[in-house]
Amino acid sequence: MNSMSSNKSSNLSGTIIVPGDKSISHRALIIGSLVTGKVKIKNLLESEDVIATLNALKTLGIKIKKNKNIWEVFGNGIGNLCGSDFRLDMGNSGTGSRLLMGLIAGSDVEATIGGDESLSKRPMNRIIKPLMKTGAVFDDPSNNNLPIKIRGSKIPLPLEYNSPVASAQIKSSILLAGLSSTGNTTVIEPTLSRDHSERMLKYLGAKISTTKLPDSSWKINLEGLPLLKPLDIEIPSDPSSAAFPIVASIITPNSQIKILNVCVNDLRIGLYKSLIEMGANISFSNRREINGEPIADISAKYSILKGIKIPKSRVASMIDEFPILSVAAIRAIGETTMEGIEELRFKETDRIHAMSEGLRSVGIETKVKKDSMVINGKGPDYSINGNVTIKSRLDHRIAMSFLCLGFITENPVNVLDTDTINSSFPSFLEIMNKIGANLTHR
Numbered sequence: 001m002n003s004m005s006s007n008k009s010s011n012l013s014g015t016i017i018v019p020g021d022k023s024i025s026h027r028a029l030i031i032g033s034l035v036t037g038k039v040k041i042k043n044l045l046e047s048e049d050v051i052a053t054l055n056a057l058k059t060l061g062i063k064i065k066k067n068k069n070i071w072e073v074f075g076n077g078i079g080n081l082c083g084s085d086f087r088l089d090m091g092n093s094g095t096g097s098r099l100l101m102g103l104i105a106g107s108d109v110e111a112t113i114g115g116d117e118s119l120s121k122r123p124m125n126r127i128i129k130p131l132m133k134t135g136a137v138f139d140d141p142s143n144n145n146l147p148i149k150i151r152g153s154k155i156p157l158p159l160e161y162n163s164p165v166a167s168a169q170i171k172s173s174i175l176l177a178g179l180s181s182t183g184n185t186t187v188i189e190p191t192l193s194r195d196h197s198e199r200m201l202k203y204l205g206a207k208i209s210t211t212k213l214p215d216s217s218w219k220i221n222l223e224g225l226p227l228l229k230p231l232d233i234e235i236p237s238d239p240s241s242a243a244f245p246i247v248a249s250i251i252t253p254n255s256q257i258k259i260l261n262v263c264v265n266d267l268r269i270g271l272y273k274s275l276i277e278m279g280a281n282i283s284f285s286n287r288r289e290i291n292g293e294p295i296a297d298i299s300a301k302y303s304i305l306k307g308i309k310i311p312k313s314r315v316a317s318m319i320d321e322f323p324i325l326s327v328a329a330i331r332a333i334g335e336t337t338m339e340g341i342e343e344l345r346f347k348e349t350d351r352i353h354a355m356s357e358g359l360r361s362v363g364i365e366t367k368v369k370k371d372s373m374v375i376n377g378k379g380p381d382y383s384i385n386g387n388v389t390i391k392s393r394l395d396h397r398i399a400m401s402f403l404c405l406g407f408i409t410e411n412p413v414n415v416l417d418t419d420t421i422n423s424s425f426p427s428f429l430e431i432m433n434k435i436g437a438n439l440t441h442r
């Protein structure tokens with residue numbers, strides 16, 4: 001079991017590029033496999049989660065190869081996967097496992113999907129329930145956890161699904177099944193979750209629309225059997241990975257950094273909006289668009305923060321960033337209130353629990369309820385002793401968040417079982433140390 005130690009840093013500075021976006025990388029591979037022809041993918045995130053999806057697609061018969069720095073996916077067209085007895089090991093990847101279930105639901109394929117200890121505890125009934133309505137058959141529909149055996153149908157039924165939670169994984173899984181349906185597939189979600197699937201499908205030629213309903217929920221409608229064009233896809237840098245160096249530079253005195261080519265899709269940048277409201281000095285420049293996704297360079301510098309209440313409507317757009325926000329909130333003057341965050345309990349670990357335990361270990365009080373958390377910030381001058389050991393709980397974002405905390409503690413913060421960082425940000429240590437952090441393997 002590998003661990004890392006994070007030591008106090010005097011300042012962070014420099015211009016960096018963080019790896020490609022995880023969500024868009026999964027989608028480029030999966031949607032690429034449905035195109036008729038060759039899709040070239042530039043800047044694919046080569047992390048364990050994405051490689052699990054890549055290997056699963058290869059197992060299902062998709063040819064994928066790397067040519068210099070470009071990944072090439074030789075798509076079979078929509079609904080053309082077939083075969084049975086496949087075993088797909090999705091490791092730690094919730095996105096990979098759930099999206100692949102959608103892909104399989106729309107194909108003549110039978111497969112058993114498994115994952116690591118963390119993924120095997122995460123709820124799957126949220127995907128099973130809607131996919132069964134499209135005609136997919138599950139060995140044991142009451143089984144909420146991986147391993148799960150699923151048999152898809154070549155022509156799934158069109159579905160209108162009203163999702164109780166705003167979840168891009170649920171939405172994307174249903175849309176992927178709906179691609180091979182002869183009719184329209186509709187997903188309604190209470191607030192909009194990340195829309196990378198919709199943007200990529202539209203870019204490749206699908207007819208897909210998003211409308212706001214009178215009750216403020218959102219309706220996404222996809223016409224089945226589109227002809228997807230074999231266009232090149234360039235993956236922007238991941239705003240969820242950029243969040244670590246950005247927050248680190250905001251809380252570490254005398255810091256100033258810039259991160260290039262980051263995806264600034266409005267449904268991903270809730271953390272940045274919240275930090276700006278807290279008083280953080282963050283700016284966006286060089287805005288442009290690549291294959292339907294807005295990107296920009298993001299600059300940040302050391303800032304004095306104040307606590308705020310995060311609007312519930314913003315939660316979905318920063319769903320992966322609460323662990324690193326909780327570290328920023330330690331340095332804020334006053335309380336930071338996070339409500340409507342129950343979904344955090346179903347991530348790689350129960351993040352509400354992991355965040356509050358970690359904060360408590362360095363003397364920060366939190367008030368926790370089933371779906372909320374309040375952090376009592378101690379301001380910029382409070383001396384945090386450190387000298388603590390945090391378990392990653394097989395959660396990459398918990399591991400990286402507490403390593404960032406170590407930049408401002410008097411003594412090291414040690415994080416156990418840091419291999420999990422490879423699921424989203426394999427170069428985390430190198431990139432952070434490049435801007436002046438003091439991270440070491442133990």
Ligand code: S3P
Binds near residue numbers: 022023095169194
């Ligand atoms: C993801 C969706 C999010 C996020 C996950 C990646 C995706 O989950 O937490 O890390 O790529 O679809 P939900 O929107 O399903 O909560």
